[in-house]
Amino acid sequence: MKTLKILVIVTFVIAVSAFALDKVSNPKMSKGYSIGDVATDFNLKNVDDSFVSLANYEEAKGFILIFTCNHCPYSVAYEDRIIALDKEFKAKGYPVIAINPNNPKAYPGDSFDNMKKRSKEKGFTFPYLFDDGQKIYPLYGATKTPHVYVLENTAEGNVVRYIGAIDNNYKDPDAATAKYVQDAVNALLEGKKVPIEVTKAIGCSIKA
Numbered sequence: 001m002k003t004l005k006i007l008v009i010v011t012f013v014i015a016v017s018a019f020a021l022d023k024v025s026n027p028k029m030s031k032g033y034s035i036g037d038v039a040t041d042f043n044l045k046n047v048d049d050s051f052v053s054l055a056n057y058e059e060a061k062g063f064i065l066i067f068t069c070n071h072c073p074y075s076v077a078y079e080d081r082i083i084a085l086d087k088e089f090k091a092k093g094y095p096v097i098a099i100n101p102n103n104p105k106a107y108p109g110d111s112f113d114n115m116k117k118r119s120k121e122k123g124f125t126f127p128y129l130f131d132d133g134q135k136i137y138p139l140y141g142a143t144k145t146p147h148v149y150v151l152e153n154t155a156e157g158n159v160v161r162y163i164g165a166i167d168n169n170y171k172d173p174d175a176a177t178a179k180y181v182q183d184a185v186n187a188l189l190e191g192k193k194v195p196i197e198v199t200k201a202i203g204c205s206i207k208a
Contacts, residue, residue, distance in 0.1 A: 046128065067146060
């Protein structure tokens with residue numbers, strides 16, 4: 001009986017260890033960031049064929065990081081608002097950085113070549129990066145397109161201050177009564193606490 005108990009305990013320990021190791025080797029099992037976490041940097045290919053990382057922005061006060069894509073109707077509905085956010089906040093130190101997290105094998109419309117076309121068609125004023133190998137979005141915990149992370153550049157690193165939707169009405173920007181991202185960045189610029197830190201991201205599921 002004692003031997004059986006020991007075997008059960010050993011088996012449990014091995015199973016827990018294997019799960020923990022699997023989370024490290026497979027970040028898609030991670031739940032992602034919470035408010036107050038320091039976000040990882042990245043080095044991803046932009047539609048102009050350059051590589052972009054947060055460290056490139058030495059003067060930035062923070063970032064409006066948006067996981068989005070070409071095909072999702074929610075993402076398309078928000079494109080003009082994303083451009084407007086970049087226009088409003090880039091000069092104030094909070095540029096938009098967009099990342100396409102989708103696997104183009106699962107959805108060819110989100111290929112890198114199509115990203116280039118969409119960026120040109122819409123006149124994107126911000127980097128539109130490709131998460132090649134889908135390594136970044138799981139670290140952040142993004143599940144939808146669009147899914148927003150507002151980061152504040154601090155001495156400790158880029159701290160997550162807001163996670164969720166852009167506003168509360170994807171269909172009509174004029175009908176939106178809560179502009180979450182805009183309010184979050186304005187609060188940070190004023191040195192205040194973000195009024196609403198987490199909302200539910202509304203959009204298409206990320207295609208793995």
